[in-house]
Amino acid sequence: MGRPRRTLAPLTGSPHPLTDPSTPNGELEAVLSLAEPPLSSAEPQAPLALTRATVDRAAHHRLDEAWLAAAWSHPSTRVLVVSGGQVLVEDTADGGVELVLVPSFEAPYAENHRYFLGTDDGVSYFAVQKDALPGRMDDAARPAGLREVGGVLSERDAGLMVHAVALENWQRLHRFCSRCGERTVIAAAGHVRRCPACGAEHYPRTDPAVIMLVTDSRDRALLGRQVHWPEGRFSTLAGFVEPGESAEQAVVREVAEEAGVRVGEVGYVASQPWPFPSSLMLGFTARAVSEEIQVDGEEIHEARWFSRADYRAAIESGEVLPPTGISIAARLIENWYGEPLPRR
Numbered sequence: 001m002g003r004p005r006r007t008l009a010p011l012t013g014s015p016h017p018l019t020d021p022s023t024p025n026g027e028l029e030a031v032l033s034l035a036e037p038p039l040s041s042a043e044p045q046a047p048l049a050l051t052r053a054t055v056d057r058a059a060h061h062r063l064d065e066a067w068l069a070a071a072w073s074h075p076s077t078r079v080l081v082v083s084g085g086q087v088l089v090e091d092t093a094d095g096g097v098e099l100v101l102v103p104s105f106e107a108p109y110a111e112n113h114r115y116f117l118g119t120d121d122g123v124s125y126f127a128v129q130k131d132a133l134p135g136r137m138d139d140a141a142r143p144a145g146l147r148e149v150g151g152v153l154s155e156r157d158a159g160l161m162v163h164a165v166a167l168e169n170w171q172r173l174h175r176f177c178s179r180c181g182e183r184t185v186i187a188a189a190g191h192v193r194r195c196p197a198c199g200a201e202h203y204p205r206t207d208p209a210v211i212m213l214v215t216d217s218r219d220r221a222l223l224g225r226q227v228h229w230p231e232g233r234f235s236t237l238a239g240f241v242e243p244g245e246s247a248e249q250a251v252v253r254e255v256a257e258e259a260g261v262r263v264g265e266v267g268y269v270a271s272q273p274w275p276f277p278s279s280l281m282l283g284f285t286a287r288a289v290s291e292e293i294q295v296d297g298e299e300i301h302e303a304r305w306f307s308r309a310d311y312r313a314a315i316e317s318g319e320v321l322p323p324t325g326i327s328i329a330a331r332l333i334e335n336w337y338g339e340p341l342p343r344r
């Protein structure tokens with residue numbers, strides 16, 4: 001108790017709950033045998049909201065200043081302005097949302113804050129970081145963050161935005177050399193920061209975190225409520241990988257620390273970038289070898305074992321809120337449940 005713990009950016013909490021188009025929220029099949037193990041679906045699942053990307057990062061161009069200058073000034077090039085994790089978006093005629101991408105001659109000047117994001121279909125994409133998003137005459141554009149629009153953007157736009165936001169977070173928080181303290185300068189089209197004093201090169205930092213759906217011998221799922229979550233919000237346990245630890249070891253340790261449950265077999269499922277500000281979420285399943293729950297009370301306020309019938313009833317009664325948002329947590333829970341999750 002009392003030792004410093006690093007808490008993950010919340011998995012939920014958007015003021016605008018996302019509708020993930022990959023997660024149909026239609027009615028459950030009328031007849032669902034809840035005692036049965038989950039349906040094994042042979043169909044490939046849609047990619048997670050933040051792992052969709054069609055843009056070729058074209059990293060070989062990052063050190064080619066002549067190529068970058070030519071690409072920047074090309075009339076087909078498009079620029080995304082990013083500020084504090086937000087970008088401008090606008091609604092499309094068909095009810096979707098798209099990024100506001102402007103030609104470089106319309107983009108604000110920001111040579112020291114310009115990131116090359118890649119190419120797609122002959123078009124080069126850059127992001128520029130500014131202290132504030134530019135206004136627009138037509139007023140059709142509005143600022144939005146990844147939690148709000150990450151799940152509803154097109155694949156191309158989702159990939160561009162997550163790349164731009166992750167780079168911006170890193171650039172903003174790593175302006176000084178961690179070796180000598182000197183101010184660093186941008187290099188490699190935004191993918192490196194170089195120290196002019198000691199020559200050190202600093203690369204974008206990604207902090208691995210694990211997120212796990214724990215089941216017991218009766219295939220019940222262990223879901224917890226974080227201290228700061230609203231009443232009824234239960235989700236998978238999660239935590240950061242510590243130095244000198246494998247992801248699998250982190251799963252075992254975090255489940256023991258947060259819920260007091262011992263875990264045996266651990267299986268990898270998928271990963272997703274989680275740039276709030278710089279995590280990579282590694283999704284796992286884990287099999288418990290003990291059932292008694294003892295929450296830490298610091299990070300997890302309450303944890304419970306849910307059978308599928310329990311979970312369905314708790315959501316339908318409103319006692320438990322279904323997972324929302326762009327986190328892999330919803331996918332892990334849905335994979336265990338074996339069906340699209342019930343809605344209230």
Ligand SMILES: [Zn+2]
Binds near residue numbers: 178179180197199200
């Ligand atoms: Zn230095």
